[in-house]
Amino acid sequence: MADYSKEEIKRIEEKWRNEWRQRGVYRVENQSDKPKYYVLDMFPYPSGAGLHVGHPLGYIASDIVARFKRLKGFNVLHPMGFDAFGLPAEQYAIDHGIHPAVSTAQNIHNFKNQLEKIGFCYDWSREVQTCDPKYYKWTQWIFLQIFDSWFNRAKGKAERIDELVKIFERNGNVDHPFPNTKFLVPGLEKEVFSASEWKSFDEKVVQEILMQYRLAYLAYTDVNWCEALGTVLANDEVINGVSYRGGFPVVRKQMRQWSLRITEYADRLLSGLGQIDFSDSMKEIQRNWIGKSVGARITFKVKAEAGEQKNLVVFTTRPDTIFGVDFMVLAPEHELVKEITSETQAGDVEKYLKYVESRSEIDRMAEVKKITGAFTGAYALNPFNGREIPIWISEYVLAGYGTGAIMAVPCGDERDHKFAKHFNLPITNIIGKHYNGVEANPTKDAILENSDFLNGIVMHTAIDVVVNRLEEEGIGKRQVNYKMRDAGWSRQRYWGEPFPVVYHEDIPYAMSEADLPLELPKSNNFKSAGNGEGPLANLKEWVFFEPGKKRDTNTMPTHAGAAWYFLRYADPHNDKEFAARKALDYWNQVDVYIGGSEHAVAHLLYSRLWVKILHDLGYLNFDEPFKKLINQGKITGDSRFVYRIRGTNKFVSAGLKDQYETDPLHVDVNMVTGLELDTEVFRHWKPDFHNAEFILENGKYICGAAIEKMSKSYFNVVNPDDIIENYGADTLRMYEMFLGPLEVSKPWNTNGIDGVFKFLRRIWNLFHTTSGEFLVTEDEPAPAELKALHKALKKVEYDIDHYSFNTTVSELMICSNELSSLKCNKRSILEPLIIALAPYAPHITEELWEKLG
RNA sequence: GCCAAAGUGGCGGAACUGGUAGACGCGCACGACUCAAAAUCGUGUAUCUUCGGAUGUGUGGGUUCGAUUCCCACCUUUGGUACCA
Numbered sequence: 001m002a003d004y005s006k007e008e009i010k011r012i013e014e015k016w017r018n019e020w021r022q023r024g025v026y027r028v029e030n031q032s033d034k035p036k037y038y039v040l041d042m043f044p045y046p047s048g049a050g051l052h053v054g055h056p057l058g059y060i061a062s063d064i065v066a067r068f069k070r071l072k073g074f075n076v077l078h079p080m081g082f083d084a085f086g087l088p089a090e091q092y093a094i095d096h097g098i099h100p101a102v103s104t105a106q107n108i109h110n111f112k113n114q115l116e117k118i119g120f121c122y123d124w125s126r127e128v129q130t131c132d133p134k135y136y137k138w139t140q141w142i143f144l145q146i147f148d149s150w151f152n153r154a155k156g157k158a159e160r161i162d163e164l165v166k167i168f169e170r171n172g173n174v175d176h177p178f179p180n181t182k183f184l185v186p187g188l189e190k191e192v193f194s195a196s197e198w199k200s201f202d203e204k205v206v207q208e209i210l211m212q213y214r215l216a217y218l219a220y221t222d223v224n225w226c227e228a229l230g231t232v233l234a235n236d237e238v239i240n241g242v243s244y245r246g247g248f249p250v251v252r253k254q255m256r257q258w259s260l261r262i263t264e265y266a267d268r269l270l271s272g273l274g275q276i277d278f279s280d281s282m283k284e285i286q287r288n289w290i291g292k293s294v295g296a297r298i299t300f301k302v303k304a305e306a307g308e309q310k311n312l313v314v315f316t317t318r319p320d321t322i323f324g325v326d327f328m329v330l331a332p333e334h335e336l337v338k339e340i341t342s343e344t345q346a347g348d349v350e351k352y353l354k355y356v357e358s359r360s361e362i363d364r365m366a367e368v369k370k371i372t373g374a375f376t377g378a379y380a381l382n383p384f385n386g387r388e389i390p391i392w393i394s395e396y397v398l399a400g401y402g403t404g405a406i407m408a409v410p411c412g413d414e415r416d417h418k419f420a421k422h423f424n425l426p427i428t429n430i431i432g433k434h435y436n437g438v439e440a441n442p443t444k445d446a447i448l449e450n451s452d453f454l455n456g457i458v459m460h461t462a463i464d465v466v467v468n469r470l471e472e473e474g475i476g477k478r479q480v481n482y483k484m485r486d487a488g489w490s491r492q493r494y495w496g497e498p499f500p501v502v503y504h505e506d507i508p509y510a511m512s513e514a515d516l517p518l519e520l521p522k523s524n525n526f527k528s529a530g531n532g533e534g535p536l537a538n539l540k541e542w543v544f545f546e547p548g549k550k551r552d553t554n555t556m557p558t559h560a561g562a563a564w565y566f567l568r569y570a571d572p573h574n575d576k577e578f579a580a581r582k583a584l585d586y587w588n589q590v591d592v593y594i595g596g597s598e599h600a601v602a603h604l605l606y607s608r609l610w611v612k613i614l615h616d617l618g619y620l621n622f623d624e625p626f627k628k629l630i631n632q633g634k635i636t637g638d639s640r641f642v643y644r645i646r647g648t649n650k651f652v653s654a655g656l657k658d659q660y661e662t663d664p665l666h667v668d669v670n671m672v673t674g675l676e677l678d679t680e681v682f683r684h685w686k687p688d689f690h691n692a693e694f695i696l697e698n699g700k701y702i703c704g705a706a707i708e709k710m711s712k713s714y715f716n717v718v719n720p721d722d723i724i725e726n727y728g729a730d731t732l733r734m735y736e737m738f739l740g741p742l743e744v745s746k747p748w749n750t751n752g753i754d755g756v757f758k759f760l761r762r763i764w765n766l767f768h769t770t771s772g773e774f775l776v777t778e779d780e781p782a783p784a785e786l787k788a789l790h791k792a793l794k795k796v797e798y799d800i801d802h803y804s805f806n807t808t809v810s811e812l813m814i815c816s817n818e819l820s821s822l823k824c825n826k827r828s829i830l831e832p833l834i835i836a837l838a839p840y841a842p843h844i845t846e847e848l849w850e851k852l853g
Numbered sequence: 854g855c856c857a858a859a860g861u862g863g864c865g866g867a868a869c870u871g872g873u874a875g876a877c878g879c880g881c882a883c884g885a886c887u888c889a890a891a892a893u894c895g896u897g898u899a900u901c902u903u904c905g906g907a908u909g910u911g912u913g914g915g916u917u918c919g920a921u922u923c924c925c926a927c928c929u930u931u932g933g934u935a936c937c938a
Binding site (some may be wrong): 051125267281282284287288289291293314315316317329365368394395396397398400401402405406407408409412413414415416479482483568578597598600601679738739740741744745746747749752753754755756758759800802806807809810811812813814817 | 854855856858859861864865867869870876877878879880887893894931932933934935937938
């Protein structure tokens with residue numbers, strides 16, 4: 001009786017969703033005889049805009065994998081949750097006066113409703129929300145574990161801070177020098193102290209020293225300060241000198257901030273890439289971000305005019321070019337600048353420093369190629385032959401990298417070369433014919449000339465020769481540098497995890513576990529408290545909760561909650577531990593993680609870091625969180641434009657727009673069919689357009705088109721609910737997979753959706769007579785039928801391992817076509833077919849399965 | 854600039870390790886059903902062609918009996934990055 005009609009689809013899909021929910025069929029236990037499999041989606045930030053058709057792409061893929069593995073006999077963990085702390089909710093609160101907790105809860109509710117309709121097999125009993133105190137209690141707890149540890153370089157792993165205290169009590173810090181010599185401890189004269197000195201230090205000095213070692217530490221650091229947002233941003237939240245969100249200017253500012261010492265893990269984060277299955281480009285992005293470079297630190301003596309001897313230390317990856325050094329360059333902020341500048345050059349240097357100070361980050365970014373600098377009047381001496389080398393200062397040398405000073409080799413380095421040409425400095429050629437006098441040549445294959453004891457040696461072998469000599473003579477040593485900085489972990493924001501520490505005499509102490517969570521206090525004031533302090537600083541009673549004690553007024557970044565949520569899913573309701581060890585050991589690493597590539601440098605690095613630290617401290621038996629990562633492509637929007645003739649309410653069709661002076665306006669894609677605008681609907685869209693006039697071509701108004709990101713403000717958002725309303729969730733799921741390879745970005749269009757819908761109907765019709773009666777026979781299968789079936793089954797199995805879902809859909813279509821033309825309605829063929837189809841189209845297959853009995 | 858990935862019909866895209874290029878779907882054309890239309894079903898559909906064939910996977914070369922696939926150079930697009938010594 002039943003057709004695969006709109007009404008029938010709605011009935012079937014609702015029926016099964018209710019059934020699944022009521023019977024709790026997707027609830028999974030933490031123990032089983034079956035092998036485990038963990039399929040994870042990057043949990044979404046619940047924005048107010050709701051879900052668009054781009055969001056479910058990855059979720060559908062992971063759902064197919066989860067359902068497939070379950071059918072294959074695995075105990076599958078497939079959870080979902082919400083990354084619910086964050087800036088947009090707070091910005092929304094400022095703009096609309098709605099508390100972030102309220103808008104976030106509302107948004108999560110909407111997201112869940114939308115997700116529910118797509119028929120995912122999530123175990124919702126394991127849902128996590130990062131803004132839930134029961135959850136962030138453990139975010140805070142993990143933060144305290146990080147605070148309570150240091151990185152033992154000798155062992156290459158994190159240890160408890162009391163281990164370090166024991167070492168100091170025995171030997172002082174001779175074997176474990178300060179990780180970063182730039183942060184000096186007030187009241188401590190030298191960088192090395194003995195055991196007896198350690199015991200003589202007062203509490204303040206002791207705590208300051210330990211702070212220099214902690215993996216979560218407080219320090220005055222240069223941060224990216226965004227005045228408009230009133231907060232500090234991480235490096236990855238700043239793009240071209242403006243904020244990632246909003247595009248506001250960002251300046252450098254010194255503030256006392258929490259940081260995570262991720263730099264200590266640079267090498268392990270790098271080598272760990274070898275054990276995990278991420279795409280090559282993803283690994284490359286992480287490698288570039290970490291930016292390891294191997295070279296040497298070389299000490300040049302500064303030619304003394306009078307007084308004490310000064311040294312200038314540089315970092316270089318090319319020690320082999322030491323005899324080609326024609327000048328030195330210091331960063332303008334370098335501490336030596338003031339000490340070495342000669343009287344005659346003082347004016348020039350002063351002027352240049354003023355100029356540098358006047359330049360904003362954006363100016364510097366915009367004029368990267370502009371060559372500026374000033375001569376200090378001082379000279380350095382080449383450590384091998386004593387040649388006098390002029391010392392310059394210039395912006396192109398960055399204070400924050402290496403030693404903030406370089407040895408410049410113009411014949412081999414492009415920037416040095418341009419600098420030399422610009423200021424007319426002599427250029428020594430050490431690479432013979434490889435240098436043409438016009439352009440620097442960074443080759444490592446040249447045979448060295450004009451290079452003293454290196455003459456006649458090929459450059460790449462000369463590197464070792466020089467470094468050995470430097471080390472022998474005590475003028476330099478091997479050194480590895482990283483581009484990656486420690487991760488700023490404080491945000492001057494309300495809607496985040498408060499830091500679980502209490503300040504006493506300005507020293508932060510960890511709160512005890514029993515007092516966690518430190519709940520975010522209720523407040524309706526989200527404005528920053530001024531001078532760099534966040535909104536929490538407005539709550540005096542909360543901040544100064546006891547005489548002599550003070551809380552931190554910052555909150556953690558969104559990355560904090562997201563850095564470990566995949567661990568919580570193993571045991572989400574535990575209130576004694578962040579997750580029971582047994583559950584963690586059982587579910588272990590995420591087998592497949594599906595999400596966008598935009599998280600390459602932030603979320604994925606922080607997650608890897610937290611897991612490594614927890615592993616080192618003995619809480620986990622694995623040290624990489626994600627075995628395999630798949631990056632689904634973005635689904636972009638296909639925008640439509642109308643062209644308004646400037647200063648009028650007349651709109652001209654795209655083909656004729658060049659005859660007028662026009663401004664393009666986005667129009668809602670839902671009022672355009674193909675490229676043709678429904679002018680009546682357009683007139684009613686906004687009051688402004690009520691009296692709009694149109695200049696048509698061939699009786700039609702043709703719109704312009706562009707592929708852009710899907711966004712409310714471009715009116716190009718397609719809501720999955722509308723697709724489900726018209727075709728059902730099964731068609732949406734299959735169509736999103738059919739659209740193309742999972743990992744490729746592609747524009748959304750519904751051009752092909754009918755084909756997918758027809759396929760499902762054909763499947764339905766195989767089980768039904770033309771009059772709609774359910775009819776399946778017990779007849780023996782024919783060879784042609786078996787061949788069609790097994791060809792498809794083979795493809796389904798093969799493709800799932802290659803995440804090639806689009807070709808599976810094609811293959812299933814071929815199979816259904818063949819069976820349809822063979823008029824096959826035999827149980828022995830149809831039963832295996834719908835099992836293979838089940839992960840893709842769970843509703844229709846459940847229905848047919850039930851009818852099969 | 855540097856790093857990475859990718860360029861295949863009118864469109865989205867197939868082609869597993871070098872072996873019949875264009876699967877599957879859309880679109881289009883024709884046909885069936887219909888008074889008609891829609892829907893549905895069927896057939897055809899890379900390009901050129903003197904109907905023999907010829908040419909075709911961004912461009913130009915190369916390796917090979919054979920190349921969408923491997924190598925070199927270039928062009929274009931997308932993503933990452935931004936003076937990192």
